[in-house]
Structure formats: structure tokens, C-alpha cells
């Protein structure tokens with residue numbers, strides 16, 4: 001079998017400039033090589049896995065001899081029933097991956113010269129694929145856990161006399177959510193959305209392998225972790241790192257998510273917070289790999305991800321409910 005495409009020299013040197021110069025046939029071949037990287041770019045049926053196929057070259061389709069289903073290079077992936085040329089999808093990923101603090105759909109729509117809604121759905125599809133990959137991360141070495149609040153901003157009134165105490169529960173919007181993170185000191189990151197940080201205990205128990213060392217702050221709900229893990233606790237009012245206890249890995253993740261919220265998206269709707277948190281976890285975990293490798297990893301994640309239930313036909317559904 002030929003070399004795995006993602007490990008080849010050709011793959012490592014892919015860049016946005018090169019993607020934009022690809023011919024239609026070259027873009028198609030690149031897509032095929034990434035999608036079927038495990039077989040050296042040789043297609044097989046997405047339904048039954050059979051590799052005995054008829055090729056319908058004129059329409060760039062295949063027909064499975066086993067189950068008779070027809071498929072294209074995007075069938076069964078998150079880009080199924082695409083409207084954009086393949087080159088534009090590759091370019092979208094190359095641009096999206098460059099945004100260390102995330103990438104705004106409005107900006108992507110200008111870059112690609114497509115409608116905002118096209119860019120919006122495309123970014124969410126990429127994000128969903130990346131989040132699914134992140135959800136498979138295994139936390140089984142020394143890790144830090146922590147929580148931080150996002151959303152539910154209450155704007156202070158103009159006049160001081162009209163201002164309310166925004167810390168009181170009665171004055172909150174009810175939209176505030178906590179992002180909980182479990183992050184290996186040298187490895188992978190998992191995220192979870194909850195109403196309160198205490199809800200994160202169950203998430204940590206179900207995500208972090210028993211017996212590993214877990215760093216947490218002194219909030220009392222984390223006491224429950226002591227039965228299952230070797231814990232190192234740190235009082236944040238004194239330090240972020242002291243006597244070997246340290247939640248800095250969690251803090252740097254929150255800092256990236258905060259910068260994405262404030263600097264790129266300005267507002268993250270509550271129902272999407274989970275997807276954005278996972279996207280930022282993915283970016284943190286890939287921060288030391290080259291840009292070309294990040295691009296390939298993101299493309300491979302997208303092509304390995306099945307059709308999106310949330311985003312397939314999203315705007316058509318919206319139109320029918322308006």
C-alpha cells in the first residue's frame with residue numbers, strides 16, 4: 001500500500017496559496033487522497049465498505065458493485081450535497097485553521113466571496129467535525145481541571161443610579177454557562193458545558209481515567225475527586241502554580257476561548273458554546289504542529305465526519321419555518 005497521504009511530503013507543503021492554484025481535477029484528487037487516506041486514496045463504498053466499484057468518470061462518481069449505491073467524493077461526509085466547488089471547501093478550511101482565535105463567518109464569506117449563510121454553515125460544519133474528534137480524546141495522564149463562566153452578559157445601565165448588582169442571581173439573565181475543561185499537562189483536552197462548575201465533577205469522573213493525578217483549585221466540589229484521583233489542589237487567590245500544583249493548562253485554554261469570544265465572534269450564542277469550546281480545545285492541542293499539518297488534520301477530521309444532522313439543509317429548514 002502506498003504511503004499514508006497525511007504523512008507524505010506533498011501533504012505537508014499544502015498551503016492556502018497552493019490550494020487556490022489547484023485545478024478542479026487536482027482539488028478533486030487532493031480531496032480523494034485525504035478522504036481515503038487509509039487506502040492510499042483508493043475509494044470504497046461509504047455504505048458497505050466494498051472496494052469493488054464501477055467508475056463513472058464523466059460525473060466523478062462511483063457505483064458500488066456490492067450494494068449498487070452511487071457515491072461521490074463527499075457522499076456520507078459533512079460536505080455531502082455541497083454547493084461549493086471542492087477547491088473552495090479546501091480553501092475555507094485553510095483559512096479557518098489559520099484563525100488562532102477562531103474565524104468569523106462574516107470574514108470567511110468575504111474571503112471566499114460567498115453568502116454569509118454559506119460561510120456560517122460551512123464554519124459550523126468544520127467546527128462540528130473538529131468537536132467530534134476532540135470528544136474522542138482520552139485523558140489518561142496527569143491533568144488539570146477547572147471551570148469558567150461564559151455568556152449571559154448584563155449590560156450596565158447608563159446612569160449610575162439605575163445600575164443593579166449584576167452579581168445577584170435575581171439580576172442575571174439565566175444564560176450564563178460554565179465551560180469545564182479537563183486537560184492533560186502534555187496532551188489532549190476535553191470540554192463540557194454545564195450550568196455550574198459543581199456539575200463538572202461528574203464530567204471529570206466520566207472522562208478522566210481513574211488513578212491519574214488531577215490538579216484542581218480549592219473549590220469544595222472538587223473534593224469529591226479525591227476518592228478517585230491523586231489530587232493536587234491550588235488556591236487561586238494565592239497563586240496559579242504552587243508546590244507542584246498548577247492549573248495553567250486549563251487557564252491557557254480559557255484564555256484562548258475568551259479571546260475567541262471577545263476578539264473574533266463578539267458574542268457566542270449559548271447553544272453553540274459547546275462547539276466553540278471544543279474548537280478551541282482542538283486549536284490548543286494542535287498549537288505546536290505546523291500550519292500545513294493543522295490544515296490537513298482539520299480536513300481529515302471533516303472528511304471522516306458523517307453528514308451533519310444539525311447543519312444539513314439548515315437554511316432550507318429555517319426558510320420553511322419562517
Ligand SMILES: [Zn+2]
Nearest residue numbers: 045048064067
Ligand atoms: Zn456498497
